[in-house]
Amino acid sequence: xxxxxxxxxxxxxxxxxxxxxxxxxxxxxxxxxxxTEEPKVxxxxxxxxxxxxxxxxxxxxxxxxxxxxxxxxxxxxxSVVLENYxxxxxxxxxYDFVNLLDKNDIEKIKINLDLEDKNLEEVLTNSADIESYLxx
Amino acid sequence: MEEKEFIQNLLNxxxxxxxxxxxxxxxxxxxxxxxxxxxxxxxxxxDVLQNTFIKVFQNLKNFKGESKLFSxxxxxxxxxxxxxxxKRAKQNGTTSKTxxxxxxxxxEADSHFDGNAxxxxxxxxxxxxPEKQQLVFKMRYFEEIKYEEMxxxxxxxxxxxKASYHHAVKKIEIFMTKD
Numbered sequence: 001x002x003x004x005x006x007x008x009x010x011x012x013x014x015x016x017x018x019x020x021x022x023x024x025x026x027x028x029x030x031x032x033x034x035x036t037e038e039p040k041v042x043x044x045x046x047x048x049x050x051x052x053x054x055x056x057x058x059x060x061x062x063x064x065x066x067x068x069x070x071x072x073x074x075x076x077x078x079s080v081v082l083e084n085y086x087x088x089x090x091x092x093x094x095y096d097f098v099n100l101l102d103k104n105d106i107e108k109i110k111i112n113l114d115l116e117d118k119n120l121e122e123v124l125t126n127s128a129d130i131e132s133y134l135x136x
Numbered sequence: 137m138e139e140k141e142f143i144q145n146l147l148n149x150x151x152x153x154x155x156x157x158x159x160x161x162x163x164x165x166x167x168x169x170x171x172x173x174x175x176x177x178x179x180x181x182x183d184v185l186q187n188t189f190i191k192v193f194q195n196l197k198n199f200k201g202e203s204k205l206f207s208x209x210x211x212x213x214x215x216x217x218x219x220x221x222x223k224r225a226k227q228n229g230t231t232s233k234t235x236x237x238x239x240x241x242x243x244e245a246d247s248h249f250d251g252n253a254x255x256x257x258x259x260x261x262x263x264x265x266p267e268k269q270q271l272v273f274k275m276r277y278f279e280e281i282k283y284e285e286m287x288x289x290x291x292x293x294x295x296x297x298k299a300s301y302h303h304a305v306k307k308i309e310i311f312m313t314k315d
Contacts, residue, residue, distance in 0.1 A: 004312035006277075006305050012258050014278050015251020016172050022182075023168075027160045030189045 139205060146196050156193060159205075164189075166279070167213045173274040174217040176239045178248040184220050188213045207288035210281075214271075214289060236270075237263050261311035265304055272297055273304040 137145075145155035167188060172181040191212050199208060218232075225232040240263045243249050244256060251259070262270055271290070275281045276297075283294045290297070 002313075004309045006309060006312075012255055013251070014169075014173060015249055015255035015259065016176075016178070017248045017250045018168070019178065019248070023164055026164050026185075027157060030160060030186055031157070033186060033190055034193050 140201070143199070143201055143205065146199075152196070156196075159192070159209075160189060163209055167209065170210065170275070170279055171213055171217045173278055174214070174271070175220060176236070176243070177246070180220065180224075184216050185213075188216045191216065203288055204285075207285060210285075210289040233263075233267060257312060258308070261308040262304075264311060265307060269300050269304040269307075272300040273308070276301050 142155060142158075145151040146159065148155075164185070168181060168185050171184050171188070172178065175181050175184060188209075192209055195212075199205075203211075221232045221235065225235040228235060230238075240259050243251075243259060249256075262273060265273065272286070275286055275289075276283075281289075283297050286292075286297050287294045292300075
């Protein structure tokens with residue numbers, strides 16, 4: 001069989017067929033796509049927006065935790081602060097306090113003095129305000 | 137028109153549309169042939185060719201004129217075609233070489249192929265070559281692209297391209313001589 005020599009043979013075409021009128025409408029197809037294509041910048045913006053939202057959410061959570069923690073700590077001090085305020089600033093006197101107490105409150109603050117008569121006598125003797133004890 | 141002036145027209149928003157339409161007219165046929173030589177199937181070639189021109193349009197602002205417009209466009213077309221083949225091969229769970237061999241096996245039944253026996257045998261001879269050699273052979277033999285231009289497109293030295301073509305020709309001649 002004769003050796004095939006590419007340089008001696010007539011130029012061999014690829015054999016591929018192109019559909020009729022294909023190139024007539026090709027430019028139109030491309031230009032239509034280009035004019036209706038959305039700019040890619042939208043996706044970049046969307047990604048940026050997602051990042052900003054994520055960072056904002058993390059900051060809000062961090063801030064909320066900090067504020068809540070501070071409030072919890074302050075609540076413990078609040079009762080002491082309130083008590084000091086009442087005792088130093090208030091116009092409420094001891095009679096008003098007593099009137100606000102109910103049976104349970106009285107039971108709670110009851111203490112067993114275990115006073116002997118002689119100790120009681122000593123207190124009464126030394127007290128300058130014995131009259132007020134007798135009238136109450 | 138000089139290439140520098142034409143590139144200016146492509147970059148200028150006022151003249152861009154008209155210049156791009158001229159680019160489309162000048163390059164659609166050669167780029168079609170180039171992509172078809174890689175992809176073989178007409179419909180797939182149509183898709184890749186459209187994507188190539190869209191990519192060209194979108195990247196005009198990045199074209200610095202360091203290479204010729206011709207080389208730049210052919211580079212985009214080549215990359216798009218190779219990416220397409222690789223993607224299709226991956227989807228089919230095979231290699232690009234195996235996929236191309238399969239396409240050539242079915243070429244006779246392809247309605248967009250009306251080649252004779254010699255043309256069909258030549259396509260079978262080419263698909264047996266290593267992928268880079270296939271590309272070099274097709275660009276030199278079918279498309280008649282100069283080695284210097286091919287070097288710019290493929291990023292390979294002229295010497296390496298000439299050697300690649302020489303080896304491709306030897307293998308094809310052996311294949312074509314066989315029954």
